Amino acid sequence: MLSKNTLKFIKSLQQKKFRKIEGSFFVEGSKNVTELLNSDFISTHLLFTDKFYSGNQAMVDNFPGQAIHVTQKVLESAGAFKSNDSALAVAKIKENIEISVKDNExxxxxxxxxxxxxxxxxxxxxxxxxxxxxxxxxxxxxxxxxxxxxxxxxxxxxxxxxxxxxxxxxxxxxxxxxxxxxxxxxxxxxxxxxxxxxxxxxxxxxxxxxxxxxxxxxxxxxxxxxxxxxxxxxxxxxxxxxxxxxxx
Amino acid sequence: MLSKNTLKFIKSLQQKKFRKIEGSFFVEGSKNVTELLNSDFISTHLLFTDKFYSGNQAMVDNFPGQAIHVTQKVLESAGAFKSNDSALAVAKIKENIEISVKDNExxxxxxxxxxxxxxxxxxxxxxxxxxxxxxxxxxxxxxxxxxxxxxxxxxxxxxxxxxxxxxxxxxxxxxxxxxxxxxxxxxxxxxxxxxxxxxxxxxxxxxxxxxxxxxxxxxxxxxxxxxxxxxxxxxxxxxxxxxxxxxx
Missing domain, CATH: 3.40.1280.10 (SPOUT methyltransferase, trefoil knot domain)
Incomplete structure (x- = not known):
């Protein structure tokens, strides 16, 4: 179950100020969530509906952080999307590290x-x-x-x-x-x-x-x-x- | 002064249904309004602020339809923009006439x-x-x-x-x-x-x-x-x- 504190934490991440304090951000929707979970970002929370689970069972079962089953209504109350019937994931912000661009790039x-x-x-x-x-x-x-x-x-x-x-x-x-x-x-x-x-x-x-x-x-x-x-x-x-x- | 009926008429044009019934549409903001007034569209109403008038005096004075001086607050209540300190104009919808594309076009x-x-x-x-x-x-x-x-x-x-x-x-x-x-x-x-x-x-x-x-x-x-x-x-x-x- 999604606790009040976790809900409050996720909602706060809509604001840059709290993303900075918490060092975290979230993404919503099936496409963005699956891309996030397949990337090198460190994910900490996954909110998912039955619908998302049926299409991504292994991904949910192997999620390293807190995976929380929710209804669509709860999911929509946590994120910024008007409508979201699949998932939302929280991950750690990466350090702002200088990148170098190669000669042929x-x-x-x-x-x-x-x-x-x-x-x-x-x-x-x-x-x-x-x-x-x-x-x-x-x-x-x-x-x-x-x-x-x-x-x-x-x-x-x-x-x-x-x-x-x-x-x-x-x-x-x-x-x-x-x-x-x-x-x-x-x-x-x-x-x-x-x-x-x-x-x-x-x-x-x-x-x-x-x-x-x-x-x-x-x-x-x-x-x-x-x-x-x-x-x-x-x-x-x-x-x-x-x-x-x-x-x- | 902007009458209640005219305000109601303009606001209704945010909906396609009323644009069709009235055969009219509106545009907002200095750029779109001046482009409209310089085009072959037939404009019927112009709502303008002091600011718009100071930059476009001749355009307002020669407006063929109803030119109505308003405050920014009234202007914003009439249109769809969150903020609009210049103008809004209503014009007639053009007939949906078949266009032909030339051989080299x-x-x-x-x-x-x-x-x-x-x-x-x-x-x-x-x-x-x-x-x-x-x-x-x-x-x-x-x-x-x-x-x-x-x-x-x-x-x-x-x-x-x-x-x-x-x-x-x-x-x-x-x-x-x-x-x-x-x-x-x-x-x-x-x-x-x-x-x-x-x-x-x-x-x-x-x-x-x-x-x-x-x-x-x-x-x-x-x-x-x-x-x-x-x-x-x-x-x-x-x-x-x-x-x-x-x-x-």
């Missing part, structure tokens, strides 16, 4: 991408294009926000990420930095290196003037019509597609 | 894209890539849904659209139909014609088996990593980018 850097839906979608895009590392400015949305994890559709479990001061990070890398601007060179004519960092900026302000100095190649998606801009996740997908096409 | 067809945010984002993408026509199955999201218009970021005013039975529409066109599938040919190797129709499917079910029969070219975005799929709006952007690149 691509990574994405986010300068204050604040919308959780955008960050989650970018994580899913990175995972589609086989880009395994994301470097985030400290003002970017929190990776462990339930909306980020939901929008990532399970891809959060395969991406390495690091929150840092991007200008310091850039000063230490030898890789070329490609920055997304509205007035750069066309990506159709850009020869992308085998490795590099794709830097995209804030939803309304774009890339900060400070970080602009670190950019080696200003790049732009050609526009054929009249929309003023593209959403940051949409633009990231188009950049990744052009990078991978050029490298494949 | 590209159009997008949507098979039951039901999420309003996805439809709005696709409208913005189409407008960026200079694709001016969207054909929608009757079960697709409503173009005039406030969430669609908001996500379109003003691009709704530049796109022609037509709701119809797609299989009938396809039976009447000579254009090649390119359908988005997970097991088609790579878009990197697809020679796109000068004109055609890009067909994308429902968020969870993809393209229906009935419509699959009308598709001439099954196409796929190459995957380099492990995400199971891409969001439909993200995929549409990548397809449009490859089509336009191939044609430019």
């Amino acid at each position: 691509w990574a994405i850097a986010l300068d204050d991408v604040r919308d959780p839906g955008n960050l989650g979608t970018i994580i899913r895009i990175a995972d589609w294009y086989g880009i395994q590392k994301i470097i985030l400015s400290e003002e970017s949305a929190d990776f462990y926000n339930p909306k980020v994890l939901q929008a990532s559709m399970g891809s959060f479990s395969r991406i390495k990420f690091f929150y840092t001061d991007l200008s310091i990070f850039f000063s230490k890398t030898q890789l070329p930095i490609y920055g997304a601007f509205l007035n750069g060179s066309s990506i159709y004519n850009t020869p992308f290196d085998k490795g590099g960092i794709l830097l995209v900026g804030n939803e309304s302000k774009g890339i900060s003037t400070e970080l602009e100095k670190s950019v080696h190649h200003k790049i732009t998606i050609p526009r054929f019509g009249h929309a003023e801009s593209l959403n940051v996740a949409i633009a990231t997908a188009v950049f990744c597609d052009n990078i991978k096409r050029s490298n494949s | 590209w159009a997008i067809a949507l098979d039951d894209v039901r999420d309003p945010g996805n439809l709005g984002t696709i409208i913005r993408i189409a407008d960026w890539y200079g694709i001016q026509k969207i054909i929608l199955s009757e079960e697709s999201a409503d173009f005039y849904n406030p969430k669609v218009l908001q996500a379109s970021m003003g691009s709704f005013s530049r796109i022609k659209f037509f709701y119809t039975d797609l299989s009938i529409f396809f039976s009447k066109t000579q254009l090649p139909i390119y359908g988005a599938f997970l097991n088609g040919s790579s878009i990197y190797n697809t020679p796109f014609d000068k004109g055609g129709i890009l067909l994308v499917g429902n968020e969870s079910k993809g393209i229906s088996t009935e419509l699959e029969k009308s598709v001439h070219h099954k196409i796929t975005i190459p995957r380099f990593g492990h995400a199971e799929s891409l969001n439909v709006a993200i995929a549409t952007a990548v397809f449009c980018d490859n089509i336009k690149r191939s044609n430019s």
Whole structure:
């Protein structure tokens, strides 16, 4: 049975402040929960319904932490989803450890991408294009926000990420930095290196003037019509597609 | 002053049923309102704050319908936005008139894209890539849904659209139909014609088996990593980018 204290603990993790204090986060829904349980995250609690159990018996029976059978109603009271008939799992937040990007590898850097839906979608895009590392400015949305994890559709479990001061990070890398601007060179004519960092900026302000100095190649998606801009996740997908096409 | 009846009328337009009965819809926020007023839509009501008036005096003074000065509080009570300090405008819904796609033109067809945010984002993408026509199955999201218009970021005013039975529409066109599938040919190797129709499917079910029969070219975005799929709006952007690149 789910105790009042555990319920309170899980609900508190919707807020960044309590995720930090507890060093824990949760994910919801069958897809995200199974991806979490198959990853190297350390899971501590699993709330599951009959429905989830019937499809994932071994996973539940072998769960190393506290596995708690619940009704759909209780499950929905614990999480952030309006509707959830399968499962919710709590896991430990990973340490924010510096990651290095290899010479022949691509990574994405986010300068204050604040919308959780955008960050989650970018994580899913990175995972589609086989880009395994994301470097985030400290003002970017929190990776462990339930909306980020939901929008990532399970891809959060395969991406390495690091929150840092991007200008310091850039000063230490030898890789070329490609920055997304509205007035750069066309990506159709850009020869992308085998490795590099794709830097995209804030939803309304774009890339900060400070970080602009670190950019080696200003790049732009050609526009054929009249929309003023593209959403940051949409633009990231188009950049990744052009990078991978050029490298494949 | 805003009468109780007008307020009630505007609020009712959040529901598709009342949009149909009244033959009217509304948009909110400075960007969407100015785009609407600069388009060929027939606007009937304009609610504006001091702030909007100071930046758009001529537009307000020359408004052909009923221009009503309101406070931000009243404005927010009328619309669907949580916060709106500028304007809201009501306009007449256009008749659903069949559109034709020329031989050297590209159009997008949507098979039951039901999420309003996805439809709005696709409208913005189409407008960026200079694709001016969207054909929608009757079960697709409503173009005039406030969430669609908001996500379109003003691009709704530049796109022609037509709701119809797609299989009938396809039976009447000579254009090649390119359908988005997970097991088609790579878009990197697809020679796109000068004109055609890009067909994308429902968020969870993809393209229906009935419509699959009308598709001439099954196409796929190459995957380099492990995400199971891409969001439909993200995929549409990548397809449009490859089509336009191939044609430019």
